[in-house]
Amino acid sequence: MDSRAHPPVAAALRLCLHALLVGLLALAAVRAVGDGTHAAAVVAVGCLMAAVYAAGALAPAVQPRTRAGALWLAALGAVWLALLVLSPEALWVAFPLYFLQLHLLPTRWALPAVAVTAAAAIACFVLHSQAVTPGAFIGPLLGAAVAVATVLGYEALFRESERRRELIEELMSTRAELAEAERTAGTLAERERLAREIHDTLAQGLSSIQLLLRAAERTLPADAPATPHVRRA
Numbered sequence: 001m002d003s004r005a006h007p008p009v010a011a012a013l014r015l016c017l018h019a020l021l022v023g024l025l026a027l028a029a030v031r032a033v034g035d036g037t038h039a040a041a042v043v044a045v046g047c048l049m050a051a052v053y054a055a056g057a058l059a060p061a062v063q064p065r066t067r068a069g070a071l072w073l074a075a076l077g078a079v080w081l082a083l084l085v086l087s088p089e090a091l092w093v094a095f096p097l098y099f100l101q102l103h104l105l106p107t108r109w110a111l112p113a114v115a116v117t118a119a120a121a122i123a124c125f126v127l128h129s130q131a132v133t134p135g136a137f138i139g140p141l142l143g144a145a146v147a148v149a150t151v152l153g154y155e156a157l158f159r160e161s162e163r164r165r166e167l168i169e170e171l172m173s174t175r176a177e178l179a180e181a182e183r184t185a186g187t188l189a190e191r192e193r194l195a196r197e198i199h200d201t202l203a204q205g206l207s208s209i210q211l212l213l214r215a216a217e218r219t220l221p222a223d224a225p226a227t228p229h230v231r232r233a
Contacts, residue, residue, distance in 0.1 A: 018057065021096040025050055028089035038086045045086060049079040049093075062104070069104040076100070077117070084120060088128035091121040094140055098147035111148065118144040 025046045032042035056062045056072035063069055080097065083090040094117050101113040121140035 014057075017096055017099060021053060021093065022050060024089075024093045024096065027092070028083065028087045031089045032087050042083065042087045042090075045079060045083045049076065049083060052076050052079055064104050065106055066104075070109075073101060073104055073113070081120060084124040085127075088124060091124045091140065094118065094121040095143045095147065098144055099151060102147060102151040107152075114144050114148060 029043045029046045033039045052072075052075055056069075056076065059068070059072070061068040062072050077097065080090065080093055083093070097117050098114050101117065102110045104110075105113055118140040122137055125140075
């Protein structure tokens with residue numbers, strides 16, 4: 001299954017989900033063997049469901065919001081319904097199914113799927129206990145509500161975390177661009193300063209030469225032999 005969340009968190013959630021589903025299937029098998037009611041059938045269907053779950057969990061094609069993910073959930077749900085008919089303990093498997101449905105299906109399909117799963121669990125309880133009690137409704141419905149709140153809340157936090165990460169990346173990029181602009185501006189300012197200094201030095205040197213030439217002309221005697229004409233700057 002896909003892990004859009006941060007790797008350590010996603011790995012921990014997957015392990016918890018695997019352990020929960022396998023533990024609940026083992027509980028149903030143990031209770032069936034202890035009661036002696038459809039023991040072989042419950043163990044066989046429980047192993048089949050575990051195999052279907054493992055196949056989907058290891059398949060690269062099973063990703064959120066994909067056809068393969070929806071088909072895998074449908075197969076898993078069909079095996080679970082068969083297990084429900086055989087054992088009342090199978091209703092507890094609805095809880096990991098809630099999380100799988102909310103994770104793999106779009107929200108508009110995940111919520112109805114969770115509702116149908118909760119209704120199937122309630123029907124199983126009534127079928128096997130032959131009585132309608134508040135507990136038959138409270139357990140599956142409360143579990144569904146907790147699963148929906150947990151998954152939607154986690155996705156909201158994950159989206160907020162992604163937005164903050166993108167904002168930090170934009171700020172870092174902007175900071176790097178500003179630093180580059182500052183370096184470029186500093187280089188241009190240094191070039192302008194050097195150009196001004198060179199210009200001033202040359203101008204001062206030429207002015208000094210011109211003054212010296214004029215002073216030399218004034219100090220020459222009037223009857224001095226003609227000298228090559230020096231063009232004034």
